[in-house]
Every structure is written in C-alpha cells, then in structure tokens.
Amino acid sequence: AQSVTQLGSHVSVSEGALVLLRCNYSSSVPPYLFWYVQYPNQGLQLLLKYTTGATLVKGINGFEAEFKKSETSFHLTKPSAHMSDAAEYFCAVSEGNAGNMLTFGGGTRLMVKP
Amino acid sequence: DGGITQSPKYLFRKEGQNVTLSCEQNLNHDAMYWYRQDPGQGLRLIYYSQIVNDFQKGDIAEGYSVSREKKESFPLTVTSAQKNPTAFYLCASRVAGGAETQYFGPGTRLLVL
Numbered sequence: 001a002q003s004v005t006q007l008g009s010h011v012s013v014s015e016g017a018l019v020l021l022r023c024n025y026s027s028s029v030p031p032y033l034f035w036y037v038q039y040p041n042q043g044l045q046l047l048l049k050y051t052t053g054a055t056l057v058k059g060i061n062g063f064e065a066e067f068k069k070s071e072t073s074f075h076l077t078k079p080s081a082h083m084s085d086a087a088e089y090f091c092a093v094s095e096g097n098a099g100n101m102l103t104f105g106g107g108t109r110l111m112v113k114p
Numbered sequence: 115d116g117g118i119t120q121s122p123k124y125l126f127r128k129e130g131q132n133v134t135l136s137c138e139q140n141l142n143h144d145a146m147y148w149y150r151q152d153p154g155q156g157l158r159l160i161y162y163s164q165i166v167n168d169f170q171k172g173d174i175a176e177g178y179s180v181s182r183e184k185k186e187s188f189p190l191t192v193t194s195a196q197k198n199p200t201a202f203y204l205c206a207s208r209v210a211g212g213a214e215t216q217y218f219g220p221g222t223r224l225l226v227l
Contacts, residue, residue: 009154032213043118043204043218044157051213090156100145100208101172102216104156 002027002093006105014113019078021108023065023091026072033074034092034102035065044090050074061085086112116141118219120205125224127192127199135190135222137205143217144210146188150174151202151221160203163188164210192224200226 007022025031032051036044048059055067065076074091088109092102118139127133137146145164149157159172163182177196182188188207192199202223206216 004156034215036218041202041221041223043120043220044206046215046217049213049215094213100214100216101159101162102157104158106154106156 002031002095002103004091004093004103004105006091006108008108009106010109010111012111012113013081015083016080019076019081019085019110021076021089021091021110023074023076023105024072025074025091025093027093027095029095032094033065033067034094035059035063035074035076036090036092038088038090038107047076047089081112083112083114086110118205118207118217120203120219120222122222123220125222126227127224128227130194132191132193133224135192135203135205135224137188137190137219138186139207139219140186141207141217142185142209143207144185145208146182147206147216148172148178148180148188148190149204149206151204157204160190199224
C-alpha cells in the first residue's frame with residue numbers, strides 16, 4: 001500500500017525567503033508523484049508532477065521538486081517566496097494502477113510574512 | 115472553456131435527508147473521482163468510476179452513493195446513513211493512462227443544519 005507523509009502541517013516563511021515543503025512516500029512500485037496547491041475554498045491545482053526521466057521537475061509559479069528514490073522523498077522548493085504563495089500544498093502518490101488512485105498527504109499550509 | 119463544474123457551491127442538509135452533489139466535466143475524460151476533505155486530513159477517496167455504468171468504492175464509501183449514466187456526469191448522493199457529512203467535497207477527472215493527471219473541480223461545501 002502506498003502512503004504519503006508531509007512533515008509540518010504549517011510552515012511560515014518571510015517574503016523573499018526559500019520555501020521548502022517536505023514530502024516522503026512509501027510505494028511498492030516506482031511511483032508517480034504530484035504536488036497540488038489549494039487556495040481557500042477552491043479546488044486543487046496541479047503544480048508539477050514526476051512520472052519518469054529527469055528527477056528535477058519544474059512546475060508553475062517558480063516551484064520545483066526533486067525525486068530522490070534513495071530517500072523516498074519529493075520535496076517542493078521555491079527560491080523566493082511571494083505573498084501570493086500563501087496556500088495549502090498537497091503531495092500525492094500514484095502507483096499507476098488501472099484506477100490511478102491518488103493517495104494524498106495531510107497537507108502543509110504555507111504562510112508568507114511580509 | 116473546458117473544465118469541471120460542481121454545484122452547488124454550498125449545500126445544507128437536514129437530519130435524515132439525502133442530498134446530491136453535482137459534478138460535470140466537458141473535458142472528455144474517462145475517469146471521475148469523488149473526494150472528501152476534512153481539516154488536517156488531506157483528501158480521502160469516496161468513489162471512482164473509470165467508464166460509464168461502472169464505479170468502485172474508495173476508502174470511505176459508507177453512507178454515500180454514486181451513478182455514472184453519462185461520461186460527463188458523476189453525481190454523489192450523501193445519504194442519511196452518513197452521520198458526519200460536514201466536509202468539503204471535491205470531484206476530479208482524468209483521461210485514461212497511468213501517469214495522467216487528475217484535474218479538480220471547485221468543490222462543494224456541505225453543512226448540516
């Protein structure tokens with residue numbers, strides 16, 4: 001069975017500082033990995049995903065994530081936080097089975113201080 | 115514009131009442147999903163459907179029912195058997211294929227009167 005752990009339910013950074021949101025997963029097969037962002041009372045929007053190939057994945061809004069198989073991690077980073085980055089972020093894993101079920105982490109709420 | 119629509123945005127349920135949440139997509143996606151979101155718990159899968167007239171239970175299907183009579187539509191009924199229905203409900207869809215992305219609708223917030 002697959003599972004996802006997001007360390008830190010709340011992360012606070014200053015505007016302009018590095019953003020690092022942690023995601024560790026367990027999977028019995030090579031996984032597909034996703035990061036989604038959710039603004040208040042809205043649906044989820046895809047930031048980026050890893051399927052195969054290059055382990056450093058670039059997404060929208062300046063975010064990127066690196067797949068590290070040896071560490072079973074897929075941490076999300078952004079060099080310089082902007083006030084508009086304040087939102088909740090979800091890491092998700094899929095084993096690519098027929099139903100493509102996603103298993104989500106508990107989410108990390110990012111707060112950006114001026 | 116292609117996308118996923120969910121209605122209503124807010125829904126109020128009385129004790130003992132069944133309510134139905136609508137999810138429609140015009141993306142020509144094969145698979146559709148319903149998730150429940152509670153604070154601090156991420157998203158949990160209620161039901162999913164990969165083709166018309168077929169659907170499977172997810173992790174928390176008790177107290178919910180679905181139908182998939184058309185490719186575009188996947189309504190979710192919250193029955194009176196669901197004792198704690200207050201949550202944010204999200205519908206998603208995707209094309210067939212293992213690595214394909216799930217795209218999400220804007221959500222429906224269900225509250226109990």
